[in-house]
Amino acid sequence: MADDLINLTPPSSPAAPGGTGPRPPARFETPGGDDEFDPANRSLASALRIAFIALQVVMAVLVAMYFFSGLQQVPEQSRGLRFLFGRMQDAEPLEAGGYFVWPPPIGDMLLVPSSQQEIALSEEFWPQLSEEQKRREFRTLTEMDKFSLVPGKDGSVITADHNLAHTQWTVQYQIVDARLNQETVPLTMVPSLVGSAVERAVVLGAAQTTLDDIMQSRDRLTTKVKQYAQEFLDRIDCGILITGASYQAYPPIPAQASYESVNQAHVQAAQAKVEAERAASERLNAVAGPAHQPLRALIGEYEQLQALARTDAARAADAEAKRAEIDAILSGDAVGGAVASIIGKARSDRGELVASFRNDVERFNAWIDSFESNPTLTASLLWAETMSRVAKRNHEWFSIAPGTKVLIIDLNPDPERARRLQREKFSGQARSGLE
Helix, strand or coil: CHHHCCECCCCCCCCCHHHCCCCCCCCCECCCCCHHHHHHHHHHHHHHHHHHHHHHHHHHHHHHHHHHCCEEEECCCEEEEEEECCEECCCCCECCEEEECCCCCCEEEEEEECCCEEEEECCCCCCCCCHHHHCCCHHHCCCCCCCCCCCCCCCCEECCCCCEEEEEEEEEEEECCHHHHHHHCCHHHHHHHHHHHHHHHHHHHHCCCCHHHHHHCHHHHHHHHHHHHHHHHHHCCCCEEEEEEEEEEECCHHHHHHHHHHHHHHHHHHHHHHHHHHHHHHHHHHHHHHHHHHHHHHHHHHHHHHHHHCCCCHHHHHHHHHHHHHHHHHHCCCCCHHHHHHHHHHHHHHHHHHHHHHHHHHHHHHHHHHHHHCHHHHHHHHHHHHHHHHHHCCCCCCCCCCCCCCCCCCCCCCHHHHHHHHHHHHHHHHHHHHC
């Protein structure tokens, strides 16, 4: 077993000249020589070669993966900006698709959303409320919940009529120029920038709008807010477009009840106005039909021309021309309702009167011819006809003696005769009804 031990004792060697020089390095000797360790050395060398080759392969794979990691995809609703050593490469943002980008730290790609984004300003112009109050409808809050506003804690806006209002806003915006936007402001700061622009625009717009317009005519305030916010963003040239804005608004809590009562009165007045307009339209349609609108306008113009004609004779012709227009409409088919009935009856009565007058004229001419041929006979016939007409009426007759100078008559109608005439009248009406 002692023969298997390696002799680690270095052989003696002469000292260097002078006795102070370094000694030669130690030599390790094996009793069996180097042939016994050749297979081990070869195995070790082979293992080292394999490990080195594997390391080279892994390094090549890692290098390939590093370069292939530069293949990036720009999704829909986004725009891409490629950077090389911190500087933008492309003059225009990249559309949706696949692109090669130098991997970090050499290069990088920034994705900028091109779709519509939204921010909410829910606390900036709103009073500070407790969690329980936030869960309730704002209009149900009363003075017991919050009587006064604390500056610096409770938000509000001052209106054009020196009132206060609480508003909550929702604003939509879009990055329309990704390159210009990233040259101006970092992507993470875009919501804060838009929020600041909208806050400034709300304060400015509310100061030019009354409380009633803020509560009822909301398009006025939203138009102003969009305009002022966009003007601010355009001045800093950041490539952002304000696409929409909406809000809800309430008066201060202590004034809620009073404002609601006034608002309710306005609503009732508007309803009464609508009802009155409806009733007026129904009445006008019943009077003149569809032609009532042009007739009202023409009649108003005619009255104005008549008033002017009193001092200016030249206006009289204009008034007559306007009256002719009114007559033309009344004579047309567009007129209806009671006016049409009155005009129809007038036309019918006119025809009957014309026919009656024509008959009277013809009869008169016939009597003239008869009188010219035989005056005595004609006078007798006319007398007899006149007496017959008078006799048909319900009159009481009496005679006066010739030569009577003074006659005083003091009597009542004969009641028996009045009853008889009434019975005859009712009997005639009954017979006419049966026929």
